Amino acid sequence: MGPAHVLTDADLRAPFESDWTRRFGGPCSMVVRPASTREVASVLGACTARETPVVVQGGNTGLVGGGVPPAATDGTAPVLLSTVRLDHLGSVDLAASQITVGAGVTLARLQGAAGEAGLSFPVDLAARDSATVGGMIATNAGGLHVMRYGPMRAQIVGLEAVLGDGLVVSRLSGLVKDNTGYDLSQLLVGSEGTLAVITAARLRLVPAHPERVVALLGLPDTAAAVAVVDSVRRRVEGLQAAEIFYHDGLEVVLEHAGLAAPFGRPWAVYLLLECAGLTDPSGPLYEALAGLDVSDDGSAVAADRAGIERLWAYRERHTEAVSALGIPHKLDVTLPQARLAEFETAVRSVVSATASGSRLVLFGHVGDGNLHVNVVGPPPEDEAVDEAVLRLVASMGGSISAEHGIGRAKAGWLNLSRSPSELAVMRAVKQALDPAGSLNPGVLFAPRHITG
Ligand code: 2HG
Ligand code: ZN
Numbered sequence: 001m002g003p004a005h006v007l008t009d010a011d012l013r014a015p016f017e018s019d020w021t022r023r024f025g026g027p028c029s030m031v032v033r034p035a036s037t038r039e040v041a042s043v044l045g046a047c048t049a050r051e052t053p054v055v056v057q058g059g060n061t062g063l064v065g066g067g068v069p070p071a072a073t074d075g076t077a078p079v080l081l082s083t084v085r086l087d088h089l090g091s092v093d094l095a096a097s098q099i100t101v102g103a104g105v106t107l108a109r110l111q112g113a114a115g116e117a118g119l120s121f122p123v124d125l126a127a128r129d130s131a132t133v134g135g136m137i138a139t140n141a142g143g144l145h146v147m148r149y150g151p152m153r154a155q156i157v158g159l160e161a162v163l164g165d166g167l168v169v170s171r172l173s174g175l176v177k178d179n180t181g182y183d184l185s186q187l188l189v190g191s192e193g194t195l196a197v198i199t200a201a202r203l204r205l206v207p208a209h210p211e212r213v214v215a216l217l218g219l220p221d222t223a224a225a226v227a228v229v230d231s232v233r234r235r236v237e238g239l240q241a242a243e244i245f246y247h248d249g250l251e252v253v254l255e256h257a258g259l260a261a262p263f264g265r266p267w268a269v270y271l272l273l274e275c276a277g278l279t280d281p282s283g284p285l286y287e288a289l290a291g292l293d294v295s296d297d298g299s300a301v302a303a304d305r306a307g308i309e310r311l312w313a314y315r316e317r318h319t320e321a322v323s324a325l326g327i328p329h330k331l332d333v334t335l336p337q338a339r340l341a342e343f344e345t346a347v348r349s350v351v352s353a354t355a356s357g358s359r360l361v362l363f364g365h366v367g368d369g370n371l372h373v374n375v376v377g378p379p380p381e382d383e384a385v386d387e388a389v390l391r392l393v394a395s396m397g398g399s400i401s402a403e404h405g406i407g408r409a410k411a412g413w414l415n416l417s418r419s420p421s422e423l424a425v426m427r428a429v430k431q432a433l434d435p436a437g438s439l440n441p442g443v444l445f446a447p448r449h450i451t452g
Helices: 010-017 037-049 107-116 133-138 184-188 222-235 247-257 282-290 305-316 318-325 337-354 384-395 411-416 420-433
Strands: 030-032 054-057 079-082 098-102 156-162 168-170 197-204 211-219 239-246 269-277 299-302 329-334 359-365 370-376
Touching: 010 030, 010 079, 037 054, 037 079, 037 156, 037 197, 098 107, 098 133, 107 133, 133 197, 156 184, 211 222, 211 282, 211 305, 222 239, 222 269, 222 282, 222 337, 239 247, 239 305, 247 269, 247 305, 247 318, 247 359, 269 282, 269 305, 299 305, 305 318, 318 359, 318 370, 329 384, 337 359, 337 370, 337 384, 370 384, 384 411, 411 420
Parallel strands: 030 079, 054 079
Antiparallel strands: 098 197, 156 168, 156 197, 211 269, 211 299, 239 269, 239 359, 329 370, 359 370
């Protein structure tokens, strides 16, 4: 790779050693930045032969400590393998509506390439300028359009990856129908760098939908928001995002971003709906909303680019606004749709009981039953509130990770969402693919699960 891509100097390593939340991270012995699959294979082969752990990192936009080294321990400091130089962007295959890209290509670059070909990449999220395709696959990222297109998993036609011992497995032919045994590509989706390093991906693209409309609604409570989404989902074909946020979170965003409030009066709950199509989707959206109890002083609609961006800012700027309050405890959970409103009330009391005096900011993808629970106040290492919220989620039939992954942050509680037999099978897969245990140790599997 050459000395320019093996970083040992502490200052050069520093940006790779701490995550976006500032809650997770630790030292590595060096950062290596391979630019080809062959280079990835030699790095992994060399590290495994020397029993050196490897931490894999994409754009470092993860929120669960899965792409940064663990806090300093007495063990061997890991090598950090950054995939950002695996940035080859193939040309769009129009006949197949597919594209092959390197793992280090950012989401924004991929979206740009798809757009130039008159197509679109179905996954979108706020960290688009830095998040890389490889990291998004490794975490099965979700984002804003899951309700229409599914998460990252649903966009994968095939992958190329390197195992811990340097073996390259490749499935980039682009065949949509291919029933020839185990789907190794899908096995790696969501494996959080614990089974292999993803080096390239063959992805599906969808038709671009130039006609967009966004509505922001003020509503009395979560149950009303869930009811509007259920109704619009059944009536409007192009509904692709349904996002929720709350009065207290909006106040934080307005203050942080210097934005004006969306309506003349505050509402308890805000629901943002986005529809897109080849033809103007606003007619069906208006019709669907006309039949619902939506008040004039709690609704705004935009169909032009600037107006759409203005409405989205209230939702998209939550993450940075919360981060400006302090180091947040971030939990990313899904509930059965029918219990989302009940959960919202319950989580507020659980957080005030376990972390009194803290700030709780809730927002998320209501169309997927996915709420982001952000708590600012408890020190980063105090996990009491994390545990209480995750136990509440499990007791209500939810999942402890909707889209960010388990990482290091939630590894100790994986047994709240996975049965002993599932965990045994997952450990057997890990043992088979990474017998030396060199890939992302401590991510996904904790040395010991918190019981109960
Ligand atoms: C989002 O939906 C991201 O904006 C980040 O998943 C969520 O900051 C968070 O907790
Ligand atoms: Zn999200």
